[in-house]
Amino acid sequence: MMMRNDERVPRFSFQERTIHWLAALSFLYAALTGLALWSPRLFWLASIFGGGNTVRGWHPWGGAIFAIVLGFMFRNWAGQMRLDAEDRAWLRQAHRYATHDEEGLPEAGRFNAGQKMLFWTQAISMLFLLFSGVVLWFPETMPRSLRLAVILIHPIAAIISISGIIVHIYMGTAAVPEAFRGMIQGWVRPAWAASHHPKWYREIRKRP
Amino acid sequence: MSLPHTVAKLIDTSSCIGCKACEVACQEWNDQEFTLGTGGTYQTLPDLAHNFWNLIKFNETEHNGQMAWNMAKYQCMHCADPGCLRACPAPGAIVVLPNGTVDFNHENCIGCGYCITGCPFDVPRLSPKSSKVHKCTLCSDRTAVGLEPACIKACPTHCLSFGKREDLLDQAERRSGQLRADGFQQAGIYNPAGVGGTNVIYVLAHADRPEAYGLPRDPHIPWTVWLWKGPLKWMGNLILLGGVLGTFLHYVRYGPRRVHDDEE
Numbered sequence: 409m410m411m412r413n414d415e416r417v418p419r420f421s422f423q424e425r426t427i428h429w430l431a432a433l434s435f436l437y438a439a440l441t442g443l444a445l446w447s448p449r450l451f452w453l454a455s456i457f458g459g460g461n462t463v464r465g466w467h468p469w470g471g472a473i474f475a476i477v478l479g480f481m482f483r484n485w486a487g488q489m490r491l492d493a494e495d496r497a498w499l500r501q502a503h504r505y506a507t508h509d510e511e512g513l514p515e516a517g518r519f520n521a522g523q524k525m526l527f528w529t530q531a532i533s534m535l536f537l538l539f540s541g542v543v544l545w546f547p548e549t550m551p552r553s554l555r556l557a558v559i560l561i562h563p564i565a566a567i568i569s570i571s572g573i574i575v576h577i578y579m580g581t582a583a584v585p586e587a588f589r590g591m592i593q594g595w596v597r598p599a600w601a602a603s604h605h606p607k608w609y610r611e612i613r614k615r616p
Numbered sequence: 617m618s619l620p621h622t623v624a625k626l627i628d629t630s631s632c633i634g635c636k637a638c639e640v641a642c643q644e645w646n647d648q649e650f651t652l653g654t655g656g657t658y659q660t661l662p663d664l665a666h667n668f669w670n671l672i673k674f675n676e677t678e679h680n681g682q683m684a685w686n687m688a689k690y691q692c693m694h695c696a697d698p699g700c701l702r703a704c705p706a707p708g709a710i711v712v713l714p715n716g717t718v719d720f721n722h723e724n725c726i727g728c729g730y731c732i733t734g735c736p737f738d739v740p741r742l743s744p745k746s747s748k749v750h751k752c753t754l755c756s757d758r759t760a761v762g763l764e765p766a767c768i769k770a771c772p773t774h775c776l777s778f779g780k781r782e783d784l785l786d787q788a789e790r791r792s793g794q795l796r797a798d799g800f801q802q803a804g805i806y807n808p809a810g811v812g813g814t815n816v817i818y819v820l821a822h823a824d825r826p827e828a829y830g831l832p833r834d835p836h837i838p839w840t841v842w843l844w845k846g847p848l849k850w851m852g853n854l855i856l857l858g859g860v861l862g863t864f865l866h867y868v869r870y871g872p873r874r875v876h877d878d879e880e
Contacts, residue, residue, distance in 0.1 A: 448707045460726035547729030548742045555733045556840045567852040571859045578863035585872050603875040
């Protein structure tokens with residue numbers, strides 16, 4: 409395939425990037441302030457964000473903003489995140505993707521199966537975080553049995569969500585060079601698109 | 617110099633006459649205003665409040681076909697293993713004083729309300745005004761200078777005593793014996809082991825039925841709180857740390873997946 413390498417392939421639209429970074433900022437705030445409230449040994453994190461009272465006051469709002477932004481992200485991408493048979497085959501051999509041995513791995517579309525899994529992990533843990541978070545927000549008005557349940561549900565969902573994001577940040581920065589530019593400036597080189605998302609690249613090539 | 621001894625409050629419910637002097641003394645000493653509850657009962661309020669830490673529960677029960685009034689003073693139990701402290705995320709907000717008092721330090725309290733969930737006795741209350749949690753302090757500001765708590769001072773029947781915990785347990789044992797000799801065969805002490813014992817000890821004429829006094833039968837720190845602050849915390853921290861270390865090691869072992877211009 410012939411390509412010009414000074415060409416810029418549009419990867420994410422301005423709207424998609426705005427939503428992504430709003431989600432990223434609100435997530436980071438909610439996660440770091442949440443960790444401050446998770447354990448007395450991590451309470452020092454609260455001082456970075458204005459002290460314990462400020463954190464107790466604003467962590468729920470950070471989470472609420474994250475939930476709303478994630479709603480928009482869902483509207484943007486949910487349709488493109490459906491896992492098909494090829495994705496499932498990809499996931500079964502995900503270790504080969506991780507070890508840079510991609511020979512024979514099904515080709516990725518706009519999102520590879522790993523990215524899709526991240527999306528659904530975040531979407532589902534968000535539902536749990538939101539529901540349990542509202543209960544924790546107003547403890548004095550909530551029935552005791554519910555409070556006793558959400559003190560487990562909220563951190564479990566948070567740990568799952570944060571674990572996913574740790575891998576996501578690593579993938580998006582160090583592990584896959586250029587992916588970051590795709591999400592910040594919105595474009596990638598043709599070679600990058602063809603290598604990482606060949607199925608998607610062929611599709612957009614066909615378009616006039 | 618000797619270590620300060622553990623102090624306790626003894627409530628002999630059999631000699632409580634429901635005069636509420638302890639309630640008044642508590643409100644006075646702690647300078648608290650509150651709105652009187654209504655509801656056709658002798659009880660001042662249906663439950664404890666952020667500005668009402670000491671409540672005589674007027675428990676109406678039946679005993680041998682007769683109506684009985686099991687009056688019982690209710691407040692923070694000052695547990696040896698406090699569930700509130702277990703649940704609290706803010707260092708120094710809940711402290712156990714050398715004499716065993718479980719005290720809240722309001723400059724460190726962030727008002728998250730986790731202690732309310734952690735407490736097996738449902739005692740702490742969030743103040744809508746201060747956004748902090750309040751409860752009985754065992755009059756730590758009085759005991760620190762050798763005074764007894766305000767409620768103890770006000771009690772006219774010696775139903776309430778304050779002193780060394782060991783001494784009071786002996787006293788409670790003697791009083792239970794008296795009650796048993798008087799025909800209350802089930803008389804005994806309420807000092808629940810599930811929370812490591814409490815520094816508020818009751819003598820109950822019907823110790824086989826603590827519920828009849830509004831006291832939980834076998835209080836424990838809720839298991840979800842234990843799981844949350846125990847194994848889940850360690851597992852969670854391990855997973856998060858493992859994620860950071862794992863990705864770092866992955867980079868060291870496999871490095872970035874670069875795409876050069878001349879690639880396909």
